[in-house]
Amino acid sequence: MLKRVLVTGGAHRLGALICQQFAQAGWQVWCHAQRSVPAAQALCDQIIAQGGQARTVQADLALAEERERMMAEIAAHGGPLECLVNNASSFEPDEANDFDVRALRLQLEVNLVAPLHLSRLMVQNLSAHMPQAASIIHLLDQKVFNLNPDYFSYTVSKLALERSVALQAQALAPRVRVCGVAPGLMFLSGPQTQANFDQASRVNLLQRAIDPVQVAATCLFIAQNPALNGVTLPVDNGQHLVPLSRDVMFAVQDLKDTHA
Numbered sequence: 402m403l404k405r406v407l408v409t410g411g412a413h414r415l416g417a418l419i420c421q422q423f424a425q426a427g428w429q430v431w432c433h434a435q436r437s438v439p440a441a442q443a444l445c446d447q448i449i450a451q452g453g454q455a456r457t458v459q460a461d462l463a464l465a466e467e468r469e470r471m472m473a474e475i476a477a478h479g480g481p482l483e484c485l486v487n488n489a490s491s492f493e494p495d496e497a498n499d500f501d502v503r504a505l506r507l508q509l510e511v512n513l514v515a516p517l518h519l520s521r522l523m524v525q526n527l528s529a530h531m532p533q534a535a536s537i538i539h540l541l542d543q544k545v546f547n548l549n550p551d552y553f554s555y556t557v558s559k560l561a562l563e564r565s566v567a568l569q570a571q572a573l574a575p576r577v578r579v580c581g582v583a584p585g586l587m588f589l590s591g592p593q594t595q596a597n598f599d600q601a602s603r604v605n606l607l608q609r610a611i612d613p614v615q616v617a618a619t620c621l622f623i624a625q626n627p628a629l630n631g632v633t634l635p636v637d638n639g640q641h642l643v644p645l646s647r648d649v650m651f652a653v654q655d656l657k658d659t660h661a
């Protein structure tokens with residue numbers, strides 16, 4: 402029987418790669434989007450043209466009632482999910498000594514509260530006849546193992562979500578497995594320039610850019626490996642073992658300024 406996965410923030414970048422990986426492995430994909438519904442629809446059309454199954458679903462994950470509506474829509478039109486991939490994220494620069502409370506709350510809501518709430522809603526709708534445990538996968542960040550104070554609110558949200566992996570695994574067993582995937586720098590983000598990204602993306606033990614396809618493949622691997630539970634896999638070319646005093650995009654810029 403076809404297995405169903407929901408990928409949040411599935412229209413672009415890592416989310417789109419995760420949707421493609423699951424579809425190619427025979428899963429029925431729910432591709433969630435907030436603002437990028439046309440891109441999500443185009444991705445679903447492409448998956449269907451290749452013989453896969455995919456549907457879009459829209460929701461602002463910052464709002465509890467939107468999350469509930471989305472999960473009810475999925476349950477009504479598709480049935481219970483076998484996997485939830487919490488990929489959507491808000492990534493805004495701020496600092497511990499200078500942050501906007503509303504911006505902090507928004508990042509906590511999208512990056513932490515939404516994944517936990519969607520997990521709870523998924524569990525409520527689980528089928529009683531699943532042959533194997535369902536899975537929940539949280540997209541984290543190598544930053545949780547390699548702290549620096551930049552992107553303060555974002556980092557706090559991902560740290561709390563990383564700690565939730567074990568708590569949820571304990572609480573939701575034996576019906577659900579919960580794992581994390583902690584990527585390193587994959588895509589140009591925020592104020593970063595292409596030149597900065599080209600340099601920063603090689604700041605890891607392997608000194609080469611991290612392939613986001615491998616991060617997406619790790620999500621599928623976790624979903625399909627019934628023995629993995631309560632762990633977070635860093636998929637970052639070893640970036641978490643290269644400590645920096647600032648976020649890598651700022652560290653590279655600081656180095657450039659010093660040598661200018």
Ligand SMILES: NC(=O)c1ccc[n+]([C@@H]2O[C@H](COP(=O)([O-])OP(=O)(O)OC[C@H]3O[C@@H](n4cnc5c(N)ncnc54)[C@H](OP(=O)(O)O)[C@@H]3O)[C@@H](O)[C@H]2O)c1
Pocket residue numbers: 409410411412413414415416433434435436437438460461462463487488489490491492511540541542543583584585586587588589590
């Ligand atoms: N980018 C990197 O290099 C990097 C590095 C380490 C970890 N990560 C983690 O890997 C994951 C994917 O990264 P990414 O860069 O591909 O993500 P991204 O492009 O920054 O964001 C993915 C999607 O999140 C959705 N989103 C944001 N706010 C939302 C809201 N209020 N409601 C619903 N959806 C919302 C957006 O969907 P719409 O476009 O539909 O609005 C967006 O396309 C994230 O969890 C990120 O923290 C990324």
